[in-house]
Amino acid sequence: MTIRAVVRGVGHYLPERVVPNAEFEQIIETSDEWIRSRSGIERRHFAAEGQTTSDLGLRAAQAALADAGLDANDVDAIIVATSTADLTFPSVATMIQSGLGLSGGFAFDVQAVCAGFVYALTTANALILAGQAKRVLVIGAETFSRLMDWKDRSTCVLFGDGAGALLIEAQDGAGTVADRGILSTDLNSDGRFKDILYVDGGVSTGVTGHLRMEGKEVFRHAVEKLAETAHTALEKIGLSGGDVDWIVPHQANIRIIEATAKRMQVPMDRVVVTVQDHGNTSAASIPLALSVGKQRGQIKQGDLVVTEAIGGGLAWGAVVLRW
Template sequence: MTLVRAQVRGVGHYLPERVVENHEFEATLETTDEWIRSRSGIERRHFCAEGQTTSDLATNAAIAALADSDMEAGDLDAIIVATSTPDLIFPSVATMVQNALAMERGFAFDVQAVCAGFVYALATANSMIMSGQAERVMVIGAETFSRIMDWTDRTTCVLFGDGAGALVLEAAVEAGTNADRGILAADLHSDGRHRDILYVDGGVSTDTVGHLRMEGKEVFRHAVEKLADTAHASLAKAGLSPDDVDWVVPHQANLRIIRATAQRMGVSLDRVVVTVQDHGNTSAASIPLALSVANADGRLRRGQVIVTEAIGGGLAWGSVTLRW
């Protein structure tokens, strides 16, 4: 029995020009380069310039992904942007990208699941393609987390960065087995009981401007368990096992989380794409950024099995298993 699959046609990313090395924080915080590296694995991150917005980053990543896909914006049916740091309350970042690309057809909208946003957006795009709602969908993760940092809190402000990554998905008829190219399975979860361990303490209806707050130890505990479990779940739905995985492309939150999750999954670290040292935690942008970097340097090859997994505030978490 044949089946419509959402296949990756192209990928791209964009990073702001400003690179911030760990030592820059030493002038304003009680911290050191060694302290940051030892606790997170982060060495540097990119910060937006004054006036640069999430939609700017997303648009540049989209242009790169279209070029890699050998497509034009008019070929797209939809744009989905995963972000927690939109330019404005509304309209959506996705419609701003649509306008910037001069895409005059189709539809565009945002998804908000914090660091898990890109996984949620991929699953949403996959459902639309499989149902026939769309044939080609641009999925973007874009964030400007530097705008919501408390620069006096050394436990959080050194961890995050800005950036964007994008994938173009296209419908293709396949045999309906786990040997197909494209998205094979998705697994999504959330649990609002844990909202207080990772959140921003402000918003429109509370009439405040907030900053990111995090209980690091609790986030670590939940992350390792839940990320490994969801990865196993999406692999099982696809009829695959960790032995079948060529690459794990995780949310780039913290090197200790990445290592512990890989160990719990039973996957060696040499099969994990790690970019956190250069980008920091870019929230919903981190997975597409890592995919684009690994694709550009030749690690990702056609037919390989890839698992992406992420967890963010909510708590919200999930994974996608696909064949490149």
């Protein structure tokens, strides 16, 4: 028998405030048509004043536990992917651990920007395969609205806030691609490209800073690297795009999503798309889309799902799992 990290529950949370594209017309030179045509985004959610990343992540974690029919005390570990932690330390994960009423187990954050959830899910898989944990809450949570330069129309219209969570647990499998659970992973990074996507603040500067992006360069790298990492992850288990039931990509830009699907030779009716409603929620976008995809009735048990993402670093990767 082979141990597999199987999805037991999934959930998400979005802040109450919905921000349509039209709202940006009041503060910068832009339009609903301009934003839609370049990104596919129609609206996004912004956290309320005083509402933190850990608040969003806690709500998503509770939803995933409810979906799984489990109690917080059934969880051995919590991993949170985020670039917008409440504080420099302690971790968002330990704050969510406290919010769930847990004093046991362990919790920590992973920071790989928009690729963070793929990195966190890969780490959780490794913990389960190593016998370090039986059940792990893997959460992506962000309040990216707090990193925006509201004078930069090329970036401030693209991002939103939210959280998504998966509860994964160790289950026995036969060791074949028919098993439920995580079947393969692929992680990559290249620090030479730091300057095309970064935040110009941090501990060394004494300010939070704002997100800065060279959009054309990020687009070029995204299309190439996302298709490549997804292909690599599938190839590791002898599969290809034709075997995939659903691609659940990082929801950054509809043009990137479409171009990546085309390279993988997967039609768009097999791609879960939520970018129009959420914008780019960074590390939260994949678990958000997985949760919404399940709610819509798209993703069903036994489906082969590929998730892939790229973010600042550059960091990118993919996970292949059977739902």
